[in-house]
Amino acid sequence: MKIVFATNNPNKLKEIQSLMPNGIEIINLKEIGCTEDIPETGETLQANAFQKAHYLKEKYGYDCFADDTGLEVETLNGAPGVYSARYAGSQRSAEDNMAKILTELNGKENRKAQFRTAVALILNGEEHLFEGKVEGHISLGKQGEEGFGYDPIFLPENEVRSFAQMTIIEKGAISHRGRAVRKLVSFLKSL
Numbered sequence: 001m002k003i004v005f006a007t008n009n010p011n012k013l014k015e016i017q018s019l020m021p022n023g024i025e026i027i028n029l030k031e032i033g034c035t036e037d038i039p040e041t042g043e044t045l046q047a048n049a050f051q052k053a054h055y056l057k058e059k060y061g062y063d064c065f066a067d068d069t070g071l072e073v074e075t076l077n078g079a080p081g082v083y084s085a086r087y088a089g090s091q092r093s094a095e096d097n098m099a100k101i102l103t104e105l106n107g108k109e110n111r112k113a114q115f116r117t118a119v120a121l122i123l124n125g126e127e128h129l130f131e132g133k134v135e136g137h138i139s140l141g142k143q144g145e146e147g148f149g150y151d152p153i154f155l156p157e158n159e160v161r162s163f164a165q166m167t168i169i170e171k172g173a174i175s176h177r178g179r180a181v182r183k184l185v186s187f188l189k190s191l
C-alpha cells in the first residue's frame, strides 16, 4: 500500500517513515509536486489535521493523512497548544519558541506538559481520526541535539533524557506521534 503524508516538515517525514512497517510506503509532498505551505488555520489540532488532509485531497486528488501536534503546558493553561508553531511569533522559530517557554516557566515549580497529536486520514471518501499523547515535564534548559521543535526541552514521563537525547526509534516508541501513528497503522492493516 502507498499513501501520501501531507507534511513539508522533513523531520516529521523521517519520523513517520521510521514508524511504518514493511508494506506501507509513504509518498511525500515533493513526489506529488506540492511544495507550497499547506494552510492550517483551525482552532483545534483535529481541525488543522483535517484541513491539511482535505487541502491535499482536493488540490492534488490523493488519499492521504496529515498530522497536527501541540505542546500543552499545564501552568500556562494548555498553551501554546494549537499555536505551538508560532508561539514566539510568525517567524516560527523553534529556538524562540523554546526560549519563550523557558522564560515563562522561570521559577515555577509545576513544569508538567504534554504533547498531543491528531492524525487525520482521508481514504476512499471517508474521514478517520487517530490521536496520541505523551505526558512529561519541561526541562530547566535545552538538552540534546536530535529531533526538532520543542524536543530539547521536553522530558517524557519516567525519563531523565529529553526527546532530543533519544534516537528516532526511542522517541517513536513513546511519543505522541508514535502512539497516534500506531493506531493509523493498525487501521490500515485491518483493511
Ligand code: IMP
Binding pocket: 009, 067, 068, 069, 070, 071, 084, 085, 086, 094, 097, 147, 148, 149, 150, 151, 163, 175, 177
Ligand atoms: P505542527 O504539527 O507541524 O503544526 O507543529 C506545531 C509545532 O509543534 C511546531 O513548532 C513543531 O516544531 C512542534 N512539534 C511538532 N511535533 C513535535 C515533536 O514531535 N517534538 C517537538 N516539537 C514538535
